Amino acid sequence: xxxxxxxxxxxxxxxxxxxxxxxxxxxxxxxDISRFADGEIRISITENxxxxxxxxxxxxxxxxxxxLELLIMIDALKRASAHRITAxxxxxxYARQDRKDRPxxxxxxxxxxxxxxxxxxxxxxTMDLHAPQIQGFFDIPLDHIYAAPVLLRYFDQHSTDxxxxxxxxIGSIKMARAFAKRLGASLGFVDKRRPxxxxxxxxxxxxxxxxxxxxxxxxxxxxxxxxxxxxAAVKRLGAKKITAGATxxxxxxxxxxxxxxxxxxxxxxxxTLSHDGLAESGxxxxxxxxxxxxxxxxxxxEKSVSSLFV
Numbered sequence: 001x002x003x004x005x006x007x008x009x010x011x012x013x014x015x016x017x018x019x020x021x022x023x024x025x026x027x028x029x030x031x032d033i034s035r036f037a038d039g040e041i042r043i044s045i046t047e048n049x050x051x052x053x054x055x056x057x058x059x060x061x062x063x064x065x066x067x068l069e070l071l072i073m074i075d076a077l078k079r080a081s082a083h084r085i086t087a088x089x090x091x092x093x094y095a096r097q098d099r100k101d102r103p104x105x106x107x108x109x110x111x112x113x114x115x116x117x118x119x120x121x122x123x124x125x126t127m128d129l130h131a132p133q134i135q136g137f138f139d140i141p142l143d144h145i146y147a148a149p150v151l152l153r154y155f156d157q158h159s160t161d162x163x164x165x166x167x168x169x170i171g172s173i174k175m176a177r178a179f180a181k182r183l184g185a186s187l188g189f190v191d192k193r194r195p196x197x198x199x200x201x202x203x204x205x206x207x208x209x210x211x212x213x214x215x216x217x218x219x220x221x222x223x224x225x226x227x228x229x230x231x232a233a234v235k236r237l238g239a240k241k242i243t244a245g246a247t248x249x250x251x252x253x254x255x256x257x258x259x260x261x262x263x264x265x266x267x268x269x270x271x272t273l274s275h276d277g278l279a280e281s282g283x284x285x286x287x288x289x290x291x292x293x294x295x296x297x298x299x300x301x302e303k304s305v306s307s308l309f310v
Contacts, residue, residue, distance in 0.1 A: 003083045005300045006052040008045075010069035013274040016090065017057040019289030024297060029054070031073065041065060043072045045080050054082040055125075055296050060093035060112065061250060061273050067093060067112065071119040078120030086299060087121040090272035090292065091248045095130040096220075098137075113137040125295055127272055127288065128219045128247040143305045145295050147247040147270050148175075150286050152182050154268055155215060155245065162240070164188055164212045168230035172218045179217050188214075190230040210238035221246040221269065224255035228262045235263040248272050249283075256281050 008029040009017030021028050030046040054077045058070040070087060077085050094108035113134070116124060123141040135142050167176035167189035180187040188207020214234050221227055221244070231242045242264045249269040259267055260281065268284045269275070275285055291308070298305050 003051050003053040005296075006049055006054045006082070007296075008054060008056045008073060008077070010056070010058040010066065010073060012059050012061065012066040012069065013057070013090065013271070015274060016271050016287075016289055016292075019271075019287060020057060020293040020296065023290050023293035031076075033069065033073075041068055041072055043069070043076050045073075045076050048080075049077055050081040051083045053084050053086075053300050055086045055088050055300075057088040057090070057292075059091035059273055060089055061091050061248075062093065067115075071115055074116070074119040074121050084122045085120055086296075087116050087124045088292065088296065089124060089126045090288065092126045092129055092134070095134055098131045098134055109134045110137045116140075123299070125292070125299065127292070130219055143295060143299060145291065145305065146309065147272070147286075147288050147291070148178065148182075149309065150270060150288055150291060151217070151245050151247070151268065152179065154284070154286055155179070155183055155243075158243075159183055159185070160213045162212045164207060164209055164214050166190065166207065166209070166214050166216045166230065166234060168192075168216045168218055168226045175219060176217050179215070183215075185215070190233055192226070192229065205233050205237055209234045211240050213241045213243070214239045215243045215245060216264075217245045219246065220248045220250065221255065221267075222250045223253045224251070224259050224262075227264065228258060231263040239263075241265055243268065245269070249275065251275075256283070259283075 006029045007021050008031055017028055032044045032046050034042050036042055056073050060067040074085055094112045097108040117140055125143045127145050128147055129144055135144055163185040165176050165180035165185045165187055167173040169192050173189050177187055191204040216230055227244050243266040244264045245268040247270050270286050270288045295305050
């Protein structure tokens, strides 16, 4: 028989953790997360976890306290004699720095992988890594799952005969190709240049978009500059309707307000990150709680996770 399953959560996205717990018909484990007077994080596990198969649900988006909470909670569980600790990281932060693209820069994706391992994580469950090769940075087992089933279900319900799936940049072509295949739609992409990290310049649009319903998909929306520039480009070429979809929505630098004034008519994201206050924006937020919950259940039961996507 497997060890008892335990679910724990930091403060980064407690709403998602509670949804996962509801799906698994259990409660979240008891932990006291507080601060010392100088702001240092203090975490105490307030229930017996000896021999428990513990899963800590915590995305690591900014601020850095989210990552620290995850590391400290893993350490607390390890020192409390949990049998196995799995870091469930719906959004793996610091993943965009995954290589030395110029001299004297850090590879933060590898650094975070090392931190999780040193803290005491025995395995990691994450979703839609910015670069799949980050899996190779880990010396512990990692399960990489995709939000595609959740997003595809929505797009399939709202599909049209004239749908075109568009990658807003070269890096998202693989994701767009998979969506186009599943939706029976044609494929296109936007060729752009990035003069600086958070700015883009559209060069060419490849694919037929005139009179079409264009669905642009990406793994991350940060400042939304890529999506907005791509949307403006396809709109100039006669796109009838533009929908944007992404797994992780950081919405930095007033991105929500900028998107509201863009050519994009509908925005669909998932709840890998907390999105308090989006109710009035008209942005559609889909839940990945069932998908993550099923993955947790399969890992706990030593069953196949990859079969979720067959």
